[in-house]
Amino acid sequence: MFHRRHFLGIEGLTKDELLFLLSTAESFREISEREVKKVPTLRGKTIINLFYEPSTRTRTSFEIAAKRLSADAINITAAASSVAKGETLLDTARNLVAMRPAALVVRHPCSGAPHLLARLVDCPVINAGDGMHEHPTQALLDMMTIRAYKGEIAGLTVAIVGDLLHSRVARSNVLALTTLGAQVRLVGPPTLLPPEFRLWGVEVCTDLRRGLAGVDVVMALRLQRERQARNFLPSIEEYARHFCITPDALAAAKDDVLIMHPGPMNRGVEIDSQVADGPYSVILEQVTNGVAVRMALLYLLATQEREATEEQAEVGLHAPRRHAGALA
Amino acid sequence: MKIVIYGGTVIDPANDLAAPRDVLIEDGVIRAVVPPQSGLATGDMRIDASGLIVAPGLIDMHVHLREPGYEYKETVLTGTQAAVAGGFTAVACMANTNPVNDNGAVTRYIRERAQAANLARVFPIGALSKGLRGEELAEIGEMVSEGIVAVSDDGCPVMDTHLMRRALEYCSMFHLPISVHEEDSYLAAGGVMNEGPTALRLGLKGIPNAAEEVMVARDIALARLTGGRLHIAHVSTKEAVALIRQAKAEGLPVTAEVTPHHFTLTESAVEGYNTNAKMAPPLRSLADVEAVKEGLRDGTIDVIATDHAPHHRDEKEVEFDQAAHGVVGLETALPLALRLVHEGVLSLPDMLRTLTVNPARILGLPYGTLSPGAPADIVIFDPHRRWTVEARNLRSKSKNTPFDGWDLTGKVLWTLVQGRVVYAEEEADRRR
Amino acid sequence: MDQVAIQRALTRIAHEILEKNRGTDQLAIVGIHTRGVYLAQRLVAAIERVEGVSVPSGEIDITLYRDDVGRSRARPEVRGTTIPFCVDDLRIVLVDDVLYTGRTVRAALDALIDFGRPRAIQLAVLVDRGHRELPIRADYVGKNLPTARDEHVYVRLSERDGVDEVVIE
DSSP states (O other): OOOOSOBOOSTTOOHHHHHHHHHHHHHHHGGGGSSSOOOSTTTTOEEEEEESSOOSHHHHHHHHHHHHTTOEEEEEEGGGSGGGGTOOHHHHHHHHHTTOOSEEEEEESSTTHHHHHHHHSSSOEEEEEETTTBOHHHHHHHHHHHHHHHSOOTTOEEEEESOOTTOHHHHHHHHHHHHTTOEEEEESOGGGSOGGGGGGTOEEESOHHHHHTTOSEEEEOOOOGGGTTTTSOSOHHHHHHHHOBOTTGGGGSOTTOEEEOOSOOOBTTTBOHHHHTSTTBOHHHHHHHHHHHHHHHHHHHHTSOOTTHHHHHHHHHHHHHHHHHHHO | OEEEEESSEEEEGGGTEEEEOEEEEETTEEEEEEOTTSOOOOOSEEEEOTTSEEEEOEEEEEEOOOTTTOTTTOOHHHHHHHHHHTTEEEEEEOSOSSSOSOSHHHHHHHHHHHHHHOSSEEEEOBOSBGGGOSSSBOOHHHHHHHTOOOEEOTTSOOOOHHHHHHHHHHHHTTTOOEEEOOOOHHHHTTOOEESSHHHHHHTOOEEOHHHHHHHHHHHHHHHHHHOOOEEEOSOOOHHHHHHHHHHHHTTOSEEEEEOHHHHHOOGGGGTTTOGGGOOSSOOOOHHHHHHHHHHHHTTSSOEEOOOBOOOOHHHHSSOGGGSOOOOOOTTTHHHHHHHHHHTTSSOHHHHHHTTTHHHHHHHTOSOSOOOTTSBOOEEEEEEEEEEEOOGGGOSSSOOOOTTTTOEEEEEEEEEEETTEEEEEOHHHHHHO | OOHHHHHHHHHHHHHHHHHHHTSSTTEEEEEETTHHHHHHHHHHHHHHHHHSOOOOEEEEOOGGGOTTTTTSSOOOOOOOOBOOSOOTTOEEEEEEEEESSSHHHHHHHHHHHTTOOOSEEEEEEEEEOOOOSSSOOOSEEEEEOOOOTTOOEEEEOHHHHSSOEEEEO
C-alpha cells in the first residue's frame, strides 16, 4: 500500500510501495482506452500544475491525468506567474494553496524545491521533476513500460546512456531499477558520469559498445546542448560520435532489447532515428503509460483529507455557536 | 570599583595556569589572581564562581556583523549582544558590508557603532580589494589608522594571484595578517554543497575539496615568496590541513582557523535540503571533520572562530540553490568547542587557547589573558550545565543555526568587558 | 448458506436470467470486484451448462466511482476494469455478492454506462440484506437475509477464501 502524503521521489520507497504504485497505475491504463476517457473520482477537486520550467510532455500528461479523473486542472507556468514580479516560490505556493487545491504538482529547476513546499505548505505535493535531483513519475512510467514487455524487472540488465551527472531521470530510474532488482549500467563520458554512482550499486562504463553488451533495455537520456558551453564536451558532434545509440552500437545488446527515451529527443545526437523509430522502440508507449501513472498518483494523493480539516471544522462551526450562546 | 570572583577554577592558557584561583578586578583591570582564601579584600561586587570556570573573555576573529547595509540581518548592537551571551568579549568583523569596509570612513563608522553598543569589543577587518572585487588594493593604510586588525576579502576568494602577492607584501609593512577565504571560484562555480555521494544523490552541484586545496597551496607559496602573514580562514578539508601542517613545519608565517560547524557537522546535515546547513566553505565529509580535529589537536589549526553569518529567514526559506550561505555561531561556539574536550581532542586549556590568546596574538591584541595589569575581559561558564538550543531564543537578530534543538553542555553565566558585567545569565544573577 | 445452498441459488438465478431474457441472445454478465467477479464466472458456467453457449463476461471495479472518495483515510485499492465487448444494446446482468445500501450498485451503474448504452441492466445478488439507502432493487436474489445494521454479512467463496459460505456475525 501507499500511505504517504507527498510524492517527492523514488528514494526511500520500498519495493512493496513501488510494486503497489505500478499495479495501481496498470489498473488506470484501461480508462484511457475507453471511448469516454473519464471517471468521476476527483470531481470537484482542483489540481494545480506549478511549472517553473518549460515542459510540454510532463505538464500535458499531468493535465490529462487530472481531467480524466474529473478534477479541474490549472496550469501555472513561470513566465505567466508572479515569479516575474519577484514573488518567492514559497509565497506563490502558499497563495495557491489558500485556494484549496487537492494537490500541487511542482516542476522546478532547483533540486529540493518540492521538498521545501512539502515541508512548509499544507497540501500534498507531487514532484514533476526538480533540478538534477529526481523525476519520479518518469521512473514509474518507465518501470510500467518495461513490465509491460518483460514481465518482471528483477534480473534484467538496463543501460542508461548519456548525461548522467545532470539527469534527474537517470537518478530516479537508477533508484527504481535497483530497488526492483535490475542490474544497471551507466554509460557516458567521464565528465558527465561521476564515479560516486558506483556507491549506488551500479556499473559505470565510458564505452558505449561495451556498455550495451547483453542488455535487455536501453534508456537514452536527452543531452542538453548547453553542456558544450560549460566544457563538459568539446562538441555535440563529438558526443554523438561516441555515444549516439545507433543500430550498429546495439548489435551487442539482446535480440529483444527495448529502446526508451524520456523525450524530447535530439535525433542524431543521443539516439539515431532508425533506433528511435525502430521495432524495439517503446518511446510512445512510455508517453501513454505516463498518463496512467499520474492518474494513479493523483488518485492516491488528491483524495486525502486535508490534514487540518477536522480542527478547522471545529473552529468554523463551534466557535460562532459559542459566540451566539454568549449573546443570548 | 572592585570585583572579586571567588571559588572558581581559573584557566588562563597564556600563563599556562589552570588551578583554583580568586580574581581581583580593580578599575577594569586584572589586579590579582591568587589561590583561594588568600584574604582578598571584600569587593564592591563578589561573584561566586564555585564549580565554574573563569577564563579570559573569548575572542572571535571571524564574524559578520552586517552593519552598515544589512541591518535587517544583524547590527553591531545585536551582534555584540549575541557575542557576550556566548562568552565573547572581542570580535573581529569582516568587510563585506554595504558599503564595503574598504576605506577609513566605514571602519570608523563600525567602531562608533560598537562604542554606542558598549558590549563586546569590535575590531573591524578591512577589505583587501576595493569593493571586494579582487581587482585593486583597498585603502589599507587609511583603514589601519582607523583601527583595522587584519585585511580580508572574506566571501570573495581572491582569484588574482598577482593581487594576492602584492597584498601580502603591502600588509607586511603594517604587520597585518591577511585572512583568506580559500575557494577556487572556477572550480566551485555554481556549487552549493560538498562534492560527493550526498551531493550526487540530492542533485545538488558540489564543490570539491580541491577548490580549497589549490588556493591554500597557492597562498602558502605566496607566503613563502613574500614573507607576508597568511591566516587561512575556516579550514574545511583534510588536504588544507596537511598543507598548513607542512607550511608550519617549514617555519612559514601561516596560521589557520576552523569553525565549530566544520568540526561538528558533516555534509549529511544538508539532507532534506536544510538551508541552515548551507555555508561557504561547505560542510565536508567525516574524513575532513576528523582531519580538522587532528589539526586542532596537533596545533596545525590555531584558532576556533565562528564565521558568525546571520541571514534573514526569507533568505533561508527558499530553494537550496538560492539560499544564502552561512550560519550564526556566537552563542553555540563554546559548548560545541567543549564537545572537543569531552571527546578528548583537546584539553580544556588547549581548547580555550584557540579562543583566547591565539586569536589575540594573530591580531596583535592585548586581550585573551588574565595576567595582572591586563584589561579585565572575562568569561565565567559552567562546563557541565546542559541546555537545549532554541533558535528563536538566540540573541542574534537572525536565527539561522543548524543546531536548533541540540542538547549542548556548557553555559556562559557571566561575561565581563573591562571589568564591567555585560552579560549575566538569569540564574547566575541569583548566585551573586 | 453453505456450499450446496449457494450452488442451488446460483443455478436458480441462471435459469431465471435465461427465462427473463428469453435465452442468451444479446446477453452479457459483468461481475463487481471482488466476489461479484467469481459469482459472475459461476453464472456464465451455469448458463453454458444449460444452453451450451458461453455468454460474454467482464469485470468492473467501482473504486473510482465511489461517493465516499476522500471521506475516509483509507484509499481503496484500484483493481482494474475489463469489459472486453461493446456494451451498446446488450442486456447486461450486474453481479455482486451482497446488496446492502445500494451505493456500490449505483457506482457500478455509472461505471457501466461510461462504456456505452446497454439496452438494459439487471442486477443479480447472492444475498440481499436490506437497509437500502438508494432506490435500487435486485432482479435476481439468491437469498433474502434480514439483518440488523450492526451485523456483518460475510460471503466467502472457494476461489478466494477456500470455502463457500455466507455467515452473519
